[in-house]
Amino acid sequence: MNRPPHPVPLPLGGGEGARRAGEGDGLWSRCVRKSERRLPMNPDEHPTSNIQRPTSNGSKRPSIFLHSITDLRYDDDMSVLAIREFHQRLNARFTELNGMEVVEHYGDPPSEHAALRERAGVLDLSFRSRLCLTGADRQKFLNGQVTNNVKDLKTGEGCYAALVNAKGRMQSDLNIYILEDEILLDFEPGYGATVVQRLEKYIIADDVQVVDVAAHYGLISVQGPEASEVMRALGFERSAGKSTPDPSQEGNEPTAGATPLPAFGTAGAGFVQPPTRPANFVSFKAPTLGEIYLMNLPRIGSAGFDLFVPTAALGPVTDKLITAAKAVGGRACGWQALEMARLEAGTPRFGVDMDETNLPPEAGIEGRAVSYTKGCYIGQEVIARVRTYGQVAKALRGLRLADSIKVLPQKGDKLYRGDKEIGFVTSALASPTLRSNVALAYVRREHNGIGTELTLRTTEGESPARIVELPFKKS
Structure with a gap:
C-alpha cells in the first residue's frame, strides 16, 4: 500500500528568529570567540530579521549548554558534512522534512521498523529545532507562556508542554529541560521562527534572552524496548562500583557523584546512571567530545533516551550507540521507521496530527502537557473553560x-x-x-x-x- 505523503515543507526550523549563539557583546560572544567559530547569521548582515543582540543585564555566568563546546575548535558547516558522510557510509537515503534534510532510511525500512518495535533503534534527530532561554527571569517567564508547570522544576528535570496563543490554539509542542543556567527547548523542525516570535512578543521588562543552539548541539535518540540495554552496554549501569536497580523502572534516580562513562573515554571506574523519570536528565563530560546530556524521553511508547551532543562529536557518539544497539539486536534507523512506530503508538506529531487550529485537549495531550493548578499563562482561560464547562x-x-x-x-x-x-x-x-x-x-x-x-x-x-x-x- 502507498505510504502517506510527507507533510508540505514549512519554513526552516532551529530557531530562525533567535540570536545565534555568539552574537553581540554578551556572554555568548565570549563563548564563540573562544572557539573561533564563524557564525552564519548576524543582525548587521540581515537588517530585516528579528534577531536581537544580547542585553547587558543578563547573567554573567557562561552558558552551561554551550560551555562544553567552547574548547572544541571546529567549523559548523564541516561538522554537518562529516555527520552526513557518516550516514552515507551506512547507506542512508535522505529526504526533506519541513525544510530540513533527514535520513529517511538506511536501505531496509522494514528491518529498521522491527528494530524500533522489538529491540532498539538509533536515530539522528538533529533536524529538530533547539533553543535556549537565558537570563535571571527565564523560568518564571516561560512558566507564564506554556501549558505545563515549569516554575517548580529543578535542575535536571523537565516536562512536555504546549505553547498556545491567547485563544488557546497550539503554536508548538515543546520538550522543556531545566539546565543549570538556562532552559533548553526541543521541538519540531520548521517552527523555530514561530516559537521565537511568540516568546519575544511577551518579553517586556524580563531578563530573558532566546538563543538558537541548533547549529552547535545535535540530537541522537535511542528508542525501543531494549533502549536501557543499549545504555548498559555503554556503561550506564552502576554508580561508584555498586549495582543499581533496573534503570527502566520509575523511581530509580541518578546517584549523586556518579563518575563519567568509560565507554566515552572518561576517567574513573564508576558509571553514570541514566535518569529514570520521563523528561529528567543527567550530563557528563567526555574528553574530545564535550558535555553530553542524556534525557529520558520515550518517543514511541516504549523505553527511550535522547542524547544532546556537541556537533563535532555527533559521528563518534552515534557510532558508539549503533555498536551498542547491534549488540542487543538493534540498528541505525531512519525517520520512516520512526514515523511508523509513532503512529502505531498513537502519538500525535505537531504539524501533522495537531496544529495551529487545535486546542491541546483536542489532540489528546492534555494529561501530559497541561497543568490546571500552575496558575496563569497565555491562553489559560480558554483551556480552563473547556475543562470546567464541557468537552471539546x-x-x-x-x-x-x-x-x-x-x-x-x-x-x-x-x-x-x-x-x-x-x-x-x-x-x-x-x-x-x-x-x-x-x-x-x-x-x-x-x-x-x-x-x-x-x-x-x-x-x-x-x-x-x-x-x-x-x-x-x-x-
Whole structure:
C-alpha cells in the first residue's frame, strides 16, 4: 500500500528568529570567540530579521549548554558534512522534512521498523529545532507562556508542554529541560521562527534572552524496548562500583557523584546512571567530545533516551550507540521507521496530527502537557473553560481501517456517519506490527465513542472505519 505523503515543507526550523549563539557583546560572544567559530547569521548582515543582540543585564555566568563546546575548535558547516558522510557510509537515503534534510532510511525500512518495535533503534534527530532561554527571569517567564508547570522544576528535570496563543490554539509542542543556567527547548523542525516570535512578543521588562543552539548541539535518540540495554552496554549501569536497580523502572534516580562513562573515554571506574523519570536528565563530560546530556524521553511508547551532543562529536557518539544497539539486536534507523512506530503508538506529531487550529485537549495531550493548578499563562482561560464547562467539539481518535483498501487515506480525507460529515484523517499507516491499516483522525464528540462505525471517503471511494482505543493494539 502507498505510504502517506510527507507533510508540505514549512519554513526552516532551529530557531530562525533567535540570536545565534555568539552574537553581540554578551556572554555568548565570549563563548564563540573562544572557539573561533564563524557564525552564519548576524543582525548587521540581515537588517530585516528579528534577531536581537544580547542585553547587558543578563547573567554573567557562561552558558552551561554551550560551555562544553567552547574548547572544541571546529567549523559548523564541516561538522554537518562529516555527520552526513557518516550516514552515507551506512547507506542512508535522505529526504526533506519541513525544510530540513533527514535520513529517511538506511536501505531496509522494514528491518529498521522491527528494530524500533522489538529491540532498539538509533536515530539522528538533529533536524529538530533547539533553543535556549537565558537570563535571571527565564523560568518564571516561560512558566507564564506554556501549558505545563515549569516554575517548580529543578535542575535536571523537565516536562512536555504546549505553547498556545491567547485563544488557546497550539503554536508548538515543546520538550522543556531545566539546565543549570538556562532552559533548553526541543521541538519540531520548521517552527523555530514561530516559537521565537511568540516568546519575544511577551518579553517586556524580563531578563530573558532566546538563543538558537541548533547549529552547535545535535540530537541522537535511542528508542525501543531494549533502549536501557543499549545504555548498559555503554556503561550506564552502576554508580561508584555498586549495582543499581533496573534503570527502566520509575523511581530509580541518578546517584549523586556518579563518575563519567568509560565507554566515552572518561576517567574513573564508576558509571553514570541514566535518569529514570520521563523528561529528567543527567550530563557528563567526555574528553574530545564535550558535555553530553542524556534525557529520558520515550518517543514511541516504549523505553527511550535522547542524547544532546556537541556537533563535532555527533559521528563518534552515534557510532558508539549503533555498536551498542547491534549488540542487543538493534540498528541505525531512519525517520520512516520512526514515523511508523509513532503512529502505531498513537502519538500525535505537531504539524501533522495537531496544529495551529487545535486546542491541546483536542489532540489528546492534555494529561501530559497541561497543568490546571500552575496558575496563569497565555491562553489559560480558554483551556480552563473547556475543562470546567464541557468537552471539546472534536477529539483525536484512532481508527481501524478496512483491510481491503488499496490506497491509504491522505491527510484531510473525510469521515462520515450516514450522510453527515463528522471528521477527517490526519495520518494513516499500513502497520506491519498490527497487521492492519490504521489512522489518526479528528472526530466530532457526539460521534467519537470507542467502537463507533464510520465511513471513510477517499478518491478511491468509500470504506468502513471503526474507532478504537489508543495506543493501537493487535486485533
